[in-house]
């Protein structure tokens with residue numbers, strides 16, 4: 421009863437590994453799959469290798485972490501070799517990043533044979549100029565990318581949105597109009613900062629970074645809730661989901677499935693099995709027969 425279909429792709433349960441956390445190699449993706457993830461999303465990768473920022477790239481804050489990794493990745497050619505080694509027993513989602521519609525489409529075309537779905541990361545709050553949230557803050561630019569990628573590939577295309585906008589619903593609606601098949605909400609919040617009080621310097625090399633973890637869950641839920649009322653495409657909820665209760669909240673707000681990121685740093689890969697077994701018991705107790713029955717329940 422945990423099974424769902426996302427854009428006609430079957431998942432054994434509604435939990436997914438979120439992009440950027442342990443999704444950089446075939447062995448870490450396979451580890452998440454063995455640990456019970458219903459699907460896995462890769463770390464975002466681009467056309468060319470990107471070193472990202474020097475350390476420190478992450479720092480703990482109350483209720484989560486700040487990260488400014490700077491989208492470090494080995495580029496599509498190297499990443500393709502990793503993807504060839506990934507266990508295909510669950511859906512594999514490639515998260516891709518680029519600076520133009522042309523670049524996104526080139527990567528999408530090259531990676532499509534190795535994956536089931538593609539997630540467009542137009543929402544990183546700490547990427548180098550041109551690669552990050554600035555794209556996802558512009559509905560026209562985002563739509564141009566979606567249209568171009570949809571012309572290039574046949575697999576479902578997901579757009580991952582940033583909460584760092586005045587009106588996330590506007591970007592969600594325009595992405596849907598451009599033809600996306602699903603939306604992932606939300607990427608990390610901010611950017612935010614911490615200062616070392618001994619040296620009086622910002623702690624992160626990049627000075628600021630995206631906030632993730634339990635602290636952003638209320639923002640994620642609000643984004644999912646508002647966007648659910650305005651779109652027809654399925655929503656993948658992400659942001660602070662740490663246990664089955666958080667997953668239920670996201671599903672009731674309107675998410676069809678959920679991604680788990682920072683919680684892996686707190687709980688390890690066991691988090692996937694914990695969420696699935698908690699969800700199953702909750703559904704039994706409340707007499708829900710399917711996840712679909714629960715999606716958007718907070719709106720009725």
Ligand SMILES: Cc1cc2nc3c(=O)[nH]c(=O)nc-3n(C[C@H](O)[C@H](O)[C@H](O)COP(=O)(O)O)c2cc1C
Nearest residue numbers: 438439440464487541606607632633659660681682
């Ligand atoms: C260390 C780290 C790296 C991340 N890298 C990416 C990335 O490469 N691409 C992306 O779309 N999101 C990335 N994210 C954002 C997560 O996928 C997720 O949207 C965000 O962390 C909120 O979920 P969480 O609170 O469960 O971590 C990253 C997050 C963290 C903490």
